[in-house]
Amino acid sequence: MKASCRIEELRLRHTFTISRGSEDVARTVIAELEHEGTVGTGEASPSTFYGETPETVVEALRGAAGWLSSATPLHHEHLLAEASERLGKSRAALCALDLAVHDWFGRKVGQPLHRLLGLDPARVPLSTFTIGIDTPEKMVEKIREVPDFPLIKIKVGRPNDVDVVRMLRKETRAAFRVDANCAWTPAEAIEKSRELKALGVEFIEQPLPRESLDAMEEVFVRSALPVVADESSIVPEDVPRLPGKFHGINIKLVKCGGIRPALRMIHLARTLGLRIMIGCMIESSVCVTAGAQIGALVDWLDLDGAALTVNDPYRGMVFDRGRLRLPDGPGLGVSRVRLT
Numbered sequence: 001m002k003a004s005c006r007i008e009e010l011r012l013r014h015t016f017t018i019s020r021g022s023e024d025v026a027r028t029v030i031a032e033l034e035h036e037g038t039v040g041t042g043e044a045s046p047s048t049f050y051g052e053t054p055e056t057v058v059e060a061l062r063g064a065a066g067w068l069s070s071a072t073p074l075h076h077e078h079l080l081a082e083a084s085e086r087l088g089k090s091r092a093a094l095c096a097l098d099l100a101v102h103d104w105f106g107r108k109v110g111q112p113l114h115r116l117l118g119l120d121p122a123r124v125p126l127s128t129f130t131i132g133i134d135t136p137e138k139m140v141e142k143i144r145e146v147p148d149f150p151l152i153k154i155k156v157g158r159p160n161d162v163d164v165v166r167m168l169r170k171e172t173r174a175a176f177r178v179d180a181n182c183a184w185t186p187a188e189a190i191e192k193s194r195e196l197k198a199l200g201v202e203f204i205e206q207p208l209p210r211e212s213l214d215a216m217e218e219v220f221v222r223s224a225l226p227v228v229a230d231e232s233s234i235v236p237e238d239v240p241r242l243p244g245k246f247h248g249i250n251i252k253l254v255k256c257g258g259i260r261p262a263l264r265m266i267h268l269a270r271t272l273g274l275r276i277m278i279g280c281m282i283e284s285s286v287c288v289t290a291g292a293q294i295g296a297l298v299d300w301l302d303l304d305g306a307a308l309t310v311n312d313p314y315r316g317m318v319f320d321r322g323r324l325r326l327p328d329g330p331g332l333g334v335s336r337v338r339l340t
């Protein structure tokens with residue numbers, strides 16, 4: 001049996017534009033793996049923050065095509081174990097391959113991934129919808145567009161954070177979560193946590209820079225709110241360092257390398273008493289639907305990446321004001337609606 005990893009040039013140039021006229025653009029790589037007449041689709045939405053770009057992902061996947069030609073996705077555990085060694089530096093490329101292999105396997109056996117994993121789609125938690133960091137006026141404008149969303153994630157990281165959240169609090173009864181994206185000092189995190197708790201915030205994501213793990217010990221003890229690692233929690237090997245510093249972790253498929261390492265992080269985190277979120281980048285329905293397929297295993301979801309785009313070329317899970325409906329189709333359950 002021969003596998004062939006088919007990565008088409010045209011599909012490496014998808015660009016997804018954030019909605020509402022924002023100037024921000026994310027580029028993501030779609031990879032297809034074809035074997036025995038079945039095609040599996042995967043995606044990488046690389047971030048320069050983690051040293052990856054669409055170009056480095058494509059280069060890594062092209063480099064993998066040789067050894068992939070003698071592997072079979074039927075034995076996906078072995079294939080992905082080898083891929084993890086060979087693509088180790090490019091977690092985004094590993095994610096694209098991992099998702100394609102899981103999608104292929106599900107299609108081959110005719111079952112959705114969540115069913116293969118024994119998961120009840122009714123247990124997928126609500127997802128947040130993100131209000132990006134901006135002027136207070138623009139953030140108020142954005143939150144007014146989603147008046148009936150029950151969970152809102154607010155990006156913070158400026159001196160006026162508490163004032164901004166207070167302004168947003170007047171607009172909605174939604175539960176809030178905030179993401180400081182590494183921007184605070186320990187003292188700032190502790191002080192702001194008290195005021196944010198009073199404003200209905202449930203937890204704080206990544207208050208300090210990712211390398212400030214020692215300083216997180218004080219924040220962990222003194223914060224009025226749980227703290228959740230995002231930039232400090234990239235791959236399974238990071239998880240054992242986090243108890244006593246964070247209450248939970250944010251897993252993103254493109255950070256860790258796909259479904260296989262994400263499942264390892266989930267089981268490790270549960271063993272260590274950490275709570276778990278699955279998050280996303282700005283990406284298509286391929287990647288967010290893959291995250292939702294394992295969503296029933298975690299406590300919190302932040303899977304609005306495709307809902308924030310205006311040109312998603314795939315159809316997958318439905319994001320209905322934060323309620324996620326998984327597709328019934330085999331594998332990841334995604335289908336291409338157009339090729340841009």
Ligand code: MG
Binds near residue numbers: 179205230231250
């Ligand atoms: Mg984050």
